[in-house]
């Protein structure tokens with residue numbers, strides 16, 4: 001079964017063709033990231049305009065790379081939530097037009113869940129139930145997954161998302177956007193033991209809070225002459241504290257649910273320090289930790305196609321009234 005997926009929740013426009021939820025035939029990603037950098041974050045109006053400008057050519061490129069006639073597509077899927085409404089509208093409208101003109105079924109997909117599915121595109125030995133941790137620019141959540149149509153949220157952030165905290169700290173340090181990769185690079189030369197930071201406590205043990213640590217970074221710099229050395233130490237200590245918090249909570253979740261497999265997904269999962277520390281800590285606890293490849297941690301449509309295949313197999317389908325899901 002060949003599923004066409006469309007991802008347009010933020011600043012990436014992506015179209016993919018995936019066979020049987022596994023084999024990626026094409027996964028084309030265009031990004032408007034560069035246009036947002038000077039504003040220190042994604043500007044929704046610019047993002048949606050660029051979605052509109054890119055979507056047709058990204059679709060044509062995907063068809064060309066996959067060497068597939070559109071008639072051979074069995075299902076059209078697209079991200080419907082969460083994301084920037086204007087950007088989502090573009091992908092959804094394009095998906096509906098394709099479904100109508102090709103006379104194919106249509107299915108809307110949750111972006112956060114598709115980040116988790118990215119692991120199934122890369123690994124064959126994952127067995128449900130699992131605990132999943134999504135760490136992206138907009139979300140930080142822990143899930144207990146028995147089945148993709150039965151996903152239970154067991155922890156989430158009370159304020160900033162993890163990627164958002166990386167982006168905000170990078171902004172404080174004058175590094176640019178997106179902040180995650182810039183903090184990671186800077187942290188490599190820093191002393192991670194130099195400054196003691198902590199993430200704020202949460203009422204639910206499995207929830208997260210990252211806005212306090214961002215403020216601590218701001219206070220630490222107050223009145224100091226900021227040089228490269230201070231920035232490096234700060235990046236290293238901030239990153240270390242955030243990663244340790246994520247690991248601690250993910251391990252508690254595995255223990256609480258008596259689950260031995262942990263899936264990580266989302267943009268922050270591209271952080272090499274995070275990957276290495278998670279792999280070491282989970283191994284110690286007898287848990288197998290999975291990550292998607294670096295490129296599949298980022299927003300892409302292959303993960304949308306893959307999840308759509310799974311859900312469609314279980315009977316899920318939508319009609320042409322499909323729209324952005326606000327909640």
Ligand code: KG4
Nearest residue numbers: 136137138163178179180181267268271299
């Ligand atoms: O999943 P994603 O591409 O988009 C959303 O769904 O939000 O995640 C983007 C986020 C940004 O906040 C970015 O700073 C962060 O992922 N990110 C990283 C790294 N690469 C991207 N954070 C830490 N380390 C990285 N290497």
Ligand code: ZN
Nearest residue numbers: 136266267299
């Ligand atoms: Zn994402």
